[in-house]
Amino acid sequence: ExxxxxxxxxxxxxxxxxxxxxxxPISNHLYFYWYRQILGQKVEFLVSFYNNEISEKSEIxxxxxxxxxxxxxxxxxxxxxTKLEDSAxxxxxxxxxxxxxxxxxxxxxxxx
Amino acid sequence: xxxxxxxxxxxSVPEGAIASLNCTYSDRGSQSFxxxxxxxxxxxxxxxSIYSNGDKEDGRFTAQLNKASQYVSLLIRDSQPxxxxxxxxxxxxxxxxxxxxxxxxxxxxxx
Numbered sequence: 464e465x466x467x468x469x470x471x472x473x474x475x476x477x478x479x480x481x482x483x484x485x486x487x488p489i490s491n492h493l494y495f496y497w498y499r500q501i502l503g504q505k506v507e508f509l510v511s512f513y514n515n516e517i518s519e520k521s522e523i524x525x526x527x528x529x530x531x532x533x534x535x536x537x538x539x540x541x542x543x544x545t546k547l548e549d550s551a552x553x554x555x556x557x558x559x560x561x562x563x564x565x566x567x568x569x570x571x572x573x574x575x
Numbered sequence: 576x577x578x579x580x581x582x583x584x585x586x587s588v589p590e591g592a593i594a595s596l597n598c599t600y601s602d603r604g605s606q607s608f609x610x611x612x613x614x615x616x617x618x619x620x621x622x623x624s625i626y627s628n629g630d631k632e633d634g635r636f637t638a639q640l641n642k643a644s645q646y647v648s649l650l651i652r653d654s655q656p657x658x659x660x661x662x663x664x665x666x667x668x669x670x671x672x673x674x675x676x677x678x679x680x681x682x683x684x685x686x
Contacts, residue, residue, distance in 0.1 A: 494672060506619060506663065508673040519673055554618055563609055564674060566618045 465489045467567035469555050475573045476545055484540045484570045486555030495538045496556040496564060497530065499523070506554070512538065542572075550574045577602045579666050581677035590686045594651040598664030598677055601645070607667035608640055610649045612660045613679065619663055623649060654684045 468487040476482045488495050497509040510520045512530055529541045538557075542549055552571050556564040578601045588594045596610075607626050611619035625631045625638040625647065637650040647666075651658055661679040668675060 496673070498674075505678050506665075506674075506676040508675070511672055513672075521673070552618075558672075563607075563621050563624045565621060566611075569618045 467555055467557055467565055469553075469567035469570050471570060472568065473571045473573070475575060478547055478574050479544050482542050482545055482572065484542075484553050484555075484572070486538045486540070486567055487536050488538055488555065488557030489565060490536070492557035492559050492565075494518075494558045494560070494564075495530075495532070496558075497540045498554045498556065498566075499551040500554065500569075501551045509540070545572075545574045547574050577668055577675055579664055579675050579677035581662075581664050581680045583678055583680060585681040585683050587683045587685060588654050590654060590656060590684055592654050592684075594654045594658065594682055594684070596649040596651075596662050596664075596680050596682065598647045598649075599645055600647070600664075600666045600675075602666070602668050603642075603645060605642075605645075605666045605668055608638070608647045609665040609667070609674070610636075610638060610647075611663040611665055611676075613663055614660045619665075619676075651682075654682075656684050656686045658682060659684050 470485045495512040500506045510524045511518045527543045552569045554569045555567045558564040580599045610623040613619045623638040625640045631638045635652045639648045663679045664677040665674040
């Protein structure tokens with residue numbers, strides 16, 4: 464069964480450094496998303512992406528965050544200057560039009 | 576603020592029993608409703624989707640939707656220890672395609 468692939472599984476970064484989280488969505492899906500889950504808290508929406516542009520973003524997704532689809536397969540989330548409170552699990556998801564979203568295994572981001 | 580509410584649990588049921596999980600949502604314009612299962616330290620795994628009022632069955636799982644009461648539920652029949660996990664209710668709001676998640680209900684199935 465096709466699946467969403469995320470790399471790395473765990474990223475440790477010094478505060479203030481830039482980090483890029485990578486995702487390969489399911490190949491025929493058109494909608495891509497990033498969510499995060501701080502330990503012990505809800506899964507929170509960050510951003511959705513369709514047709515090579517952001518379709519919706521949350522209040523969390525401020526100027527420190529950006530997304531990109533650099534080629535036909537990858538979808539990336541960049542955090543420009545990480546803060547301690549960015550420590551969380553980051554999940555990429557993808558879907559086809561009107562279909563449920565399928566999640567990758569996540570990247571655990573630890574900011575020191 | 577659009578909310579999805581779930582009882583955090585834990586809900587403890589014996590092996591073989593029916594587990595009943597409930598969820599309410601605040602936005603009356605919500606269109607799509609999902610149940611995801613999340614094992615500790617893992618990602619959400621889709622188990623059921625429901626879009627219209629009534630029941631939808633898939634194997635041991637039944638999702639129930641009542642839009643008038645803004646209520647979604649998940650029944651798990653013949654519960655197994657492997658069903659022990661956190662069950663997340665997620666709602667797709669009328670505008671945009673983001674999912675809004677509840678905090679999840681912890682289910683423990685005792686053998």
